Amino acid sequence: MEQQRPQRSGRRRAAVLAAVGALVAAGLAATPVATAAEPNLVTNPGFEDGLTGWTVNSGNATDGAALAPTADAYSGTGAVRVTNRKTTGSGPAQDLAGKVQAGKTYTVTARVKYDNPDSPATKQFFVTMHYGGSTYTNLGTGTTPRGQWGLLQGTFTIPAAQGVATPRIFVETPWTADPAAAPAVHLMDFTVDDVTLREFTPSTTIEVLGKNPGEGNPLISHKFGADGNAFVHDGRVYVYMTNDTQVYNPGPDGTSPTNTYGGINTITVISSDDLVNWTDHGEIPVAGPNGLARYASQSWAPAVESRVVDGKEQFFLYFANNGAATGVLVGDSPLGPWRDERGSLLITSQTPGASDGRNWLFDPGVFVDDDGQGYLYFGGGGNDGSNSAENTNHPKSTRVIKLGDDMISTEGAAETIDAPLMFEAGHVFKRDGKYYYSYSSNFGFGGPIDPNGPPTGAIAYLMADNPMGPWTPANYAGVIFKNPGVYFGAGGNNHQSVFELGGEHYFTYHAQTLNRRITGGATQGFRSPHIAKLEFNADGTVKEVLGTFDGVEQIRDLDPYRRVEAETIAWQQGLATKRLNAPNDVPQLALHDVDNGDWTSLSSADFGSGATGVSARVKPLTAGTAIQVRLDDRAGPVVTTIPVDAPIGEWADVEAGLDGVSGVHDVYFTFVGPDGKDLVEVDSWQFAKPSLKVAGSADTRCAGPHVKLTVHVTDHESVPVDITVETPYGAKSFDDVRPGKTRSHPFNTRQSTITAGTATATATATIDGHPVSTTLSIPYEARTCR
Numbered sequence: 001m002e003q004q005r006p007q008r009s010g011r012r013r014a015a016v017l018a019a020v021g022a023l024v025a026a027g028l029a030a031t032p033v034a035t036a037a038e039p040n041l042v043t044n045p046g047f048e049d050g051l052t053g054w055t056v057n058s059g060n061a062t063d064g065a066a067l068a069p070t071a072d073a074y075s076g077t078g079a080v081r082v083t084n085r086k087t088t089g090s091g092p093a094q095d096l097a098g099k100v101q102a103g104k105t106y107t108v109t110a111r112v113k114y115d116n117p118d119s120p121a122t123k124q125f126f127v128t129m130h131y132g133g134s135t136y137t138n139l140g141t142g143t144t145p146r147g148q149w150g151l152l153q154g155t156f157t158i159p160a161a162q163g164v165a166t167p168r169i170f171v172e173t174p175w176t177a178d179p180a181a182a183p184a185v186h187l188m189d190f191t192v193d194d195v196t197l198r199e200f201t202p203s204t205t206i207e208v209l210g211k212n213p214g215e216g217n218p219l220i221s222h223k224f225g226a227d228g229n230a231f232v233h234d235g236r237v238y239v240y241m242t243n244d245t246q247v248y249n250p251g252p253d254g255t256s257p258t259n260t261y262g263g264i265n266t267i268t269v270i271s272s273d274d275l276v277n278w279t280d281h282g283e284i285p286v287a288g289p290n291g292l293a294r295y296a297s298q299s300w301a302p303a304v305e306s307r308v309v310d311g312k313e314q315f316f317l318y319f320a321n322n323g324a325a326t327g328v329l330v331g332d333s334p335l336g337p338w339r340d341e342r343g344s345l346l347i348t349s350q351t352p353g354a355s356d357g358r359n360w361l362f363d364p365g366v367f368v369d370d371d372g373q374g375y376l377y378f379g380g381g382g383n384d385g386s387n388s389a390e391n392t393n394h395p396k397s398t399r400v401i402k403l404g405d406d407m408i409s410t411e412g413a414a415e416t417i418d419a420p421l422m423f424e425a426g427h428v429f430k431r432d433g434k435y436y437y438s439y440s441s442n443f444g445f446g447g448p449i450d451p452n453g454p455p456t457g458a459i460a461y462l463m464a465d466n467p468m469g470p471w472t473p474a475n476y477a478g479v480i481f482k483n484p485g486v487y488f489g490a491g492g493n494n495h496q497s498v499f500e501l502g503g504e505h506y507f508t509y510h511a512q513t514l515n516r517r518i519t520g521g522a523t524q525g526f527r528s529p530h531i532a533k534l535e536f537n538a539d540g541t542v543k544e545v546l547g548t549f550d551g552v553e554q555i556r557d558l559d560p561y562r563r564v565e566a567e568t569i570a571w572q573q574g575l576a577t578k579r580l581n582a583p584n585d586v587p588q589l590a591l592h593d594v595d596n597g598d599w600t601s602l603s604s605a606d607f608g609s610g611a612t613g614v615s616a617r618v619k620p621l622t623a624g625t626a627i628q629v630r631l632d633d634r635a636g637p638v639v640t641t642i643p644v645d646a647p648i649g650e651w652a653d654v655e656a657g658l659d660g661v662s663g664v665h666d667v668y669f670t671f672v673g674p675d676g677k678d679l680v681e682v683d684s685w686q687f688a689k690p691s692l693k694v695a696g697s698a699d700t701r702c703a704g705p706h707v708k709l710t711v712h713v714t715d716h717e718s719v720p721v722d723i724t725v726e727t728p729y730g731a732k733s734f735d736d737v738r739p740g741k742t743r744s745h746p747f748n749t750r751q752s753t754i755t756a757g758t759a760t761a762t763a764t765a766t767i768d769g770h771p772v773s774t775t776l777s778i779p780y781e782a783r784t785c786r
Contacts, residue, residue: 038198041099041106042169045195047078054080057093057170059130065090072191074111074149075675079193082171088179089128092192093170100167103160105200105252108140110152110171111193118184119146124174125190127152132166139169149193155200155252169197204248205576205593210514213571213601213634213666216551218513218528219278222575224248225268226527227301227363227425228508230499231334236273237501238334239508240302240317243268243283244526254518259525265291267302267319269335269587275506275531276554276603280567281335282579282587286319292329292340292584296321301425301495304334305366307374307407316407318376320362321345326378328408335586342408347378351401353413358384359397363495365427366403367467374403375467376410377417377437380424387446393453394418395445398426400468417471419462420453428467429498431505434540437462437471438480440494457483459496459509461542480534480542484511487547490523498534502555505534507545557606557664560687564602566591566616570666571634574598580683590619591682599634599670605687610662610770612690615655617683620644625673625680629656631665644673644680651683658687662770690767692721696778700754701746702785721765728757756782 043053047069056065064086073079080092100106112125127140137156144150152171158164171192179186210221219225225241232238247263250256265288269281285291286299293299299319306315315331317338326347331338347364349355358381365377382397399414417426423442428435438461441454453476454460462475469475485491490512497508510527533552535543558564567577567589576593591600614629625644630636639661646652673679720736729747737743757780764773 038201041096041197041199042094042195046073046076046193047080048076050078051080053094054092055094057089057091057130057168057172059089059136059168059170060087063087063090067092070191072113074113074193076193079191081189081191083189085187085189088175088186089170089172090187091171091173091190093130093168094195096167096169096197097165100158100164100197102158102162102164105155105157106139106197107155107200107252108153108169108195108197110140110195111149112142112144112152112171112190113147113149114144114188114190115147116184116188117146119188120185121146123188125150125152126172126174127154127195128170128172129156130168130170131162131164135162157252169195171195200252202250203593204245204250205574206514206518207574208518209573210517211571212549215549215571216276217530217549218511219272219531219551220270220280220529220569221514222280222569222572222577223268224514224526225270225529226510227495228510228529229301229303229365229427229497230506230508231304231306232499232501233306233334235501236271236334237275237499237506238269238271238281238304239529240304241268241270241510241529242300242302242527246283248526250518255522256524256526259527261300261322262298265297265299267299267317270529271334274554274556274558274604275501275552277558277568277570279565280569280577280589282577282589283583284317284329284336284338285583286317286329286338287321287327290583292338293319293327293345295344296325296327298322299327301363303364303366303427303497305368305374305407306334307368307372309406314407316366318346318364318366320364323360323362323381324348325361326364326376330408333586337584337586346408346410347376347401351410351414353401353415354378354399356382356396358382359395359399360424363424363426365425365497367428367430369430369467372405373467374407375428376401376403377426377428378414379417379426380422382422383442383445385446389447389450392442392445392447393421393450394473395422395442397422398424398439400426400471402468415468415470417469418473419471420450420460420473420476421456424493425459425495427497429500429505430467431500431536432540433465435464435467435469436477436498436542437464437469437475438496438498440496454479455482457485457491457494459494463540477541479544480507481509481532481545481547484509484547487511488513488516489521490516492523492525492527504555505536506552507532507534509545509547511547513549554604557604558602560602560605560607560611560667560685561689562686564685565589566600566682566684568602570601570603572598572600575600578681588683592678594671594679594681595677596671596673596675596679599668601634601666601668602685603666604664605667606664607662607687608689609772610660610689611658611687612770613655613657613688614640614642615653615686615688616642616644617651617653618644618646619651619681619683620646620648620679621681622673622677622679623648625671627680627682628670628672629658630668630670631661633666634668634670636668655688690770690772692763692765692767692772692774694721694723694761694763694774694776696759696761696776698759698778698780700780700783702783719765719767721763723761723763725759725761727759728755752785754783754785756780 140154142152224244266283287296325345360381379398382395401414402411421441425440459481514528515526627642
């Protein structure tokens with residue numbers, strides 16, 4: 001297989017494959033993005049029991065037709081053939097009395113086929129509801145090519161005042177006044193199969209392609225996340241975000257009402273060590289009746305730092321309780337578990353210097369200096385309604401205050417920050433002895449805007465020599481990032497953070513890119529995390545960041561031979577994640593809502609000299625499921641297929657062999673199985689490589705004196721192994737050692753005292769066409785010979 005690394009430079013934005021379907025009939029909504037698998041309200045939907053539950057529609061006296069079972073089915077072994085129709089409405093019908101309710105929303109689908117060569121090349125069909133009397137409503141529709149199975153579908157709401165005592169659904173062709181004048185056009189025979197009618201239940205699973213392969217932004221496409229705050233720990237960056245998905249509630253047309261943020265009381269966490277493959281760690285239950293801080297109602301705009309307290313490193317999660325206050329939780333790791341040690345909000349209007357009566361007390365930004373002193377930056381708003389130039393350009397609405405050594409208390413009074421056109425999102429980072437205070441500028445408070453300051457809705461910054469500033473207009477240094485609307489066609493608020501990883505600085509921001517792709521262009525305020533490289537001029541000022549879908553380069557290859565959480569994703573489509581353990585435990589997640597055709601991927605996995613297999617930890621939900629593995633393209637050739645053949649509903653490990661997969665590749669996992677069913681949950685992936693094991697022992701003897709070594713090779717019964725043993729007393733090579741055989745060699749010395757030491761045995765072999773090596777350190781004891 002090719003071992004060349006896929007190119008990351010020159011990523012291009014591919015065509016967006018997301019759009020909302022047009023309305024299919026008057027008053028009919030577009031096909032929903034996703035629905036839960038509610039029970040089918042139709043009896044014998046696939047006609048596997050013949051015509052049980054079905055009759056010819058008889059809404060009018062002139063209706064009439066013949067129904068007959070047929071084996072010419074879309075799926076299964078049965079369908080219904082409709083012949084000798086007298087009217088366009090003469091089709092298979094089913095009574096739904098007692099099954100549907102006024103005011104509720106439902107989805108309907110059906111498969112239809114006609115094959116009369118004298119009929120039109122395409123024909124529109126309807127699934128229609130007859131409520132009784134003269135009340136008919138087309139529920140779903142589709143245009144079917146002659147000789148092929150077509151899909152009828154739709155979503156509808158039964159009016160709240162509609163009587164539902166005698167409802168029935170039936171399949172028909174469009175009404176015309178005199179269908180008998182052209183029976184091949186209007187009264188052709190047709191076949192119906194797989195009729196479904198389900199109550200519509202909104203799902204937050206995003207089915208569209210929200211992030212094209214090769215793009216780095218948005219960071220994730222299976223959920224939303226805003227106000228991203230980056231925190232680096234042990235070579236990994238964690239991004240903590242306002243959980244916009246919590247209030248994402250798509251309706252029948254796949255569009256959610258506008259995000260008001262009021263129902264958000266959890267924090268979403270993702271992380272990465274390469275900046276392209278991102279692991280979803282789920283949500284932290286912060287506020288509200290099920291949160292750790294039940295005295296708070298919301299949790300927005302988080303910020304995280306760590307500090308050693310009482311000899312132990314602790315992690316501190318600050319959050320905004322809407323605009324009224326700021327709180328803090330304490331954790332034992334970047335992922336928790338989290339706890340409420342303070343028992344009350346940290347920043348309120350009672351905090352000295354915090355409030356002037358009109359500024360908000362939210363958007364915490366936390367910074368710990370090199371001396372261990374912590375600082376909290378917070379605040380925003382500040383519009384006094386005067387429409388004055390002073391209030392517009394200098395609202396003085398944000399603050400900085402020192403934190404106590406415990407990081408959950410404050411010291412002294414908060415000091416005012418006077419940043420030009422200040423609005424929200426205060427954040428501080430340090431570079432080369434300079435402190436940078438970045439913030440989002442306001443959208444205008446009614447007064448004239450100073451042209452010497454930042455534009456509206458942008459990320460601007462100040463520079464100072466101290467974390468307390470003073471932060472004044474004299475320290476204004478420019479703009480880091482314009483409003484996301486400049487780059488992505490969807491504006492809104494702006495929020496940022498800066499982090500350093502691997503000696504480079506990076507900038508996080510949010511934009512409504514995923515929201516736009518879901519709806520085909522419209523936005524409702526649902527934001528997604530993005531990243532960009534942050535670069536500096538020689539004088540320390542920041543080079544302006546441009547918003548792109550490219551993101552940043554992957555800073556290291558992924559190791560596929562370690563256990564990789566399945567919720568680690570570069571690009572995907574149609575998947576969601578779920579927590580497997582208690583809400584505040586260190587999170588364990590898995591992929592779920594996995595349907596036929598859904599897929600996920602890993603970017604730049606380094607297989608080295610070659611992989612021999614791949615395994616997955618799965619919980620099968622449907623028989624007949626498999627996972628296809630492809631390289632470098634989601635439509636590329638299948639290099640292996642993992643059969644998901646474990647017991648249904650039980651966690652198990654499944655695997656498949658691989659041959660010839662070497663070098664660096666993007667890896668795509670595609671799920672295949674029966675349509676319309678949840679297939680599997682996936683916990684992790686792991687690739688296997690050839691292994692070579694060497695066991696050895698050494699002792700010291702006075703046979704000269706000399707040191708004697710014994711090397712034992714295990715694994716791979718027929719593979720010859722070459723071994724080299726090195727000691728301070730010389731080296732010895734053994735060629736063509738067969739597994740299970742023992743070789744030894746005395747290392748003679750004229751010294752009377754042998755010092756304790758270590759012999760190093762290096763074994764090499766060619767296994768499955770791949771060179772493999774391993775090294776073993778073998779200690780031996782000191783000995784004095786007389």
